[in-house]
Amino acid sequence: xxxxxxxxxxxxxxxxxxxxxxxxxxxxxxxxxxxxxxxxxxxxxxxxxxxxxxxxxxxxxxxxxxxxxxxxxxxxxxxxxxxxxxxxxxxxxxxxxxxxxxxxxxxxxxxxxxxxxxxxxxxxxxxxxxxxxxxxxxxxx
Amino acid sequence: xxxxxxxxxxxxxxxxxxxxxxxxxxxxxxxxxxxxxxxxxxxxxxxxxxxxxxxxxxxxxxxxxxxxxxxxxxxxxxxxxxxxxxxxxxxxxxxxxxxxxxxxxxxxxxxxxxxxxxxxxxxxxxxxxxxxxxxxxxxxx
DNA sequence: TACACAATGATAATCATTCTTATTTAGGAA
DNA sequence: TTCCTAAATAAGAATGATTATCATTGTGTA
Numbered sequence: 001x002x003x004x005x006x007x008x009x010x011x012x013x014x015x016x017x018x019x020x021x022x023x024x025x026x027x028x029x030x031x032x033x034x035x036x037x038x039x040x041x042x043x044x045x046x047x048x049x050x051x052x053x054x055x056x057x058x059x060x061x062x063x064x065x066x067x068x069x070x071x072x073x074x075x076x077x078x079x080x081x082x083x084x085x086x087x088x089x090x091x092x093x094x095x096x097x098x099x100x101x102x103x104x105x106x107x108x109x110x111x112x113x114x115x116x117x118x119x120x121x122x123x124x125x126x127x128x129x130x131x132x133x134x135x136x137x138x139x140x141x
Numbered sequence: 142x143x144x145x146x147x148x149x150x151x152x153x154x155x156x157x158x159x160x161x162x163x164x165x166x167x168x169x170x171x172x173x174x175x176x177x178x179x180x181x182x183x184x185x186x187x188x189x190x191x192x193x194x195x196x197x198x199x200x201x202x203x204x205x206x207x208x209x210x211x212x213x214x215x216x217x218x219x220x221x222x223x224x225x226x227x228x229x230x231x232x233x234x235x236x237x238x239x240x241x242x243x244x245x246x247x248x249x250x251x252x253x254x255x256x257x258x259x260x261x262x263x264x265x266x267x268x269x270x271x272x273x274x275x276x277x278x279x280x281x282x
Numbered sequence: 283t284a285c286a287c288a289a290t291g292a293t294a295a296t297c298a299t300t301c302t303t304a305t306t307t308a309g310g311a312a
Numbered sequence: 313t314t315c316c317t318a319a320a321t322a323a324g325a326a327t328g329a330t331t332a333t334c335a336t337t338g339t340g341t342a
Contacts, residue, residue, distance in 0.1 A: 015288060015339050033239040037329080051291045056330065058289095090263050098174040099263075106254060113250060119242065122231050125274040133266040156308050156319065178298075192322045197299065199320095 005067070012065040022047045023058045027068065088129040097135060146208070153206040163188045164199045168209065229270040238276060 005024050006016045014020070026042045027034055034042070036059060043050050062068040088101040106129075114124055146165050147157050155161070167183045168175055175183070177200060184191050203209040229242040247270075255265055 017289065017339075019290070049291085051293090052329095053292080053331080054290055061289095090260065101260065103258075105258070109250070109254060113247060117244075117246070119231065119272075121277040122240075122272075123275045123277065124272055126272075128271045128273070130269045130271065131260075131263075131265055131267075132269070134264045136262040136264065158308070158320065160321070181298095190322085192324090193298095194300080194323080195321055202320095 008067050012067070014061065014065060019047075019050050019054050020058050020062070022050060023055055024062070024067070088131060090131050090133065090135075092133065092135050095135070099135075101129075101131060149208050153208070155202065155206060160188075160191050160195050161199050161203070163191060164196055165203065165208070229272060231272050231274065231276075233274065233276050236276070240276075242270075242272060 002021060002025070005021065009016050009020060023039060023043065026039050026046070030038055030042055036056060039059065040052055040055050043055055059068065063070055086102075086107070088103070088106075090099045090101050091097070110127055114127070143162060143166070146162065150157050150161060164180060164184065167180050167187070171179055171183055177197060180200065181193055181196050184196055200209065204211055227243075227248070229244070229247075231240045231242050232238070251268055255268070
């Protein structure tokens with residue numbers, strides 16, 4: 001696994017440093033989707049000479065080079081919405097624009113699906129779709 | 142609209158203050174899902190005597206009393222994931238635990254749905270499900 | 283082996299958010 | 313209407329995560 005990671009670094013033209021390897025290993029070991037902070041804590045335990053700034057830098061550069069992905073959570077939420085009905089979101093990463101997307105037919109489809117295909121060991125309470133893409137116009141509806 | 146908001150405040154036992162009304166109006170006016178910062182900027186323009194701390198307080202208390210909702214975005218992302226394949230997430234708000242959820246059948250269902258039901262003025266690039274609920278066990282699989 | 287430049291360490295700076303405390307105000311009671 | 317009390321607010325300090333700075337170190341190539 002290490003070897004593959006080292007190869008990937010080289011493919012991307014990134015130097016293979018012990019810090020990068022250690023940080024990647026930390027994420028794999030902390031396989032429950034660690035936060036940057038989780039990684040920093042782990043690194044402090046196991047590689048106390050790696051500095052905090054480096055962890056952030058490495059994480060960023062690995063994400064930039066698609067050796068790592070970022071994932072969002074329910075917490076640490078940033079936007080406020082005066083519309084209270086249940087709705088999904090259309091999101092354009094380029095322009096940072098968000099629009100609401102209400103679609104009862106889709107909700108039913110998904111609910112039926114999970115009714116028929118239960119997830120093992122998990123009770124579903126709510127499902128939100130984040131639909132990423134591009135808007136065709138620049139005018140707000 | 143204002144009147145309804147004032148009534149809602151009273152129902153919740155919250156005092157009707159000019160600050161709360163102004164901040165609510167700001168969110169309605171900035172209807173493209175403002176960030177706290179967006180609201181603060183707007184307030185600074187239109188109600189320069191309302192302090193930044195108050196904006197945060199009011200936003201929080203309105204969310205707590207379900208007069209406002211929070212919405213997440215792609216940016217401001219906090220978690221790192223070494224699994225690069227396309228997958229959704231099961232999320233438990235209580236324990237902050239995240240598990241990957243891979244389901245090709247579901248992906249196909251959703252893709253087919255959007256194939257048949259295009260969204261007006263929007264080109265879909267990626268769809269992510271955030272499935273919130275509760276895990277039945279505490280043991281990591 | 284030497285060199286150039288990318289990467290790192292240490293720490294300062296930043297920026298959004300939260301906290302603190304004194305002051306003000308909304309809204310019920312007299 | 314006026315008074316009173318708890319709730320709400322203003323101002324600014326404090327916090328905490330992230331980013332920037334810059335001198336030093338290390339990787340990988342010639």
